[in-house]
Amino acid sequence: QKEVEQNSGPLSVPEGAIASLNCTYSDRGSQSFFWYRQYSGKSPELIMFIYSNGDKEDGRFTAQLNKASQYVSLLIRDSQPSDSATYLCAGSSGNTGKLIFGQGTTLQVKP
């Protein structure tokens, strides 16, 4: 069973802090990894993807990938209350949109 594991949370951080979200995966064939944000009652929205070991930065978001440890993370700097949502980690083993999602981590940013 190919799995992506996340801690469901909630993860609570104060406004302005760094939020660190983590994800592990079991399929060594996974090539690309994605972070989707999902607000309550809404559909998932892609915020980051990464396929090379190391860090990838986009604005306040940094995705980190360590293929040896089968570990993916997302850092959100200067967290805002509007970042409060569920963050879904997903992996893909091919060049398609067939993704294996984790259960998501709920982030709460408190003013």
Added chain:
Amino acid sequence: DTGVSQNPRHKITKRGQNVTFRCDPISEHNRLYWYRQTLGQGPEFLTYFQNEAQLEKSRLLSDRFSAERPKGSFSTLEIQRTEQGDSAMYLCASSTAGGAGEKLFFGSGTQLSVL
């Protein structure tokens, strides 16, 4: 609005009835995906199309489920003889094929409740 459109937004049905959902992807996207999401879980892949061809179907998908994309544009997902375990949010997503990091654009979903 040029996003992915799904209809209906909500569907309540009785066990044993058939239901059909529709998805209209972003017009220039040639790939279309169906996912299912239950409360507290991430989306689960069901099937996908490239143009009108159904290229992959999840082994978890029973034969009560069928999907079509007859002209490579909109798609329908039909569930026959619904069961209570089919209650979930059914999400459609579309994308343009090619390369790593294929970005999926999700629709708002159809929430199915089977009574």
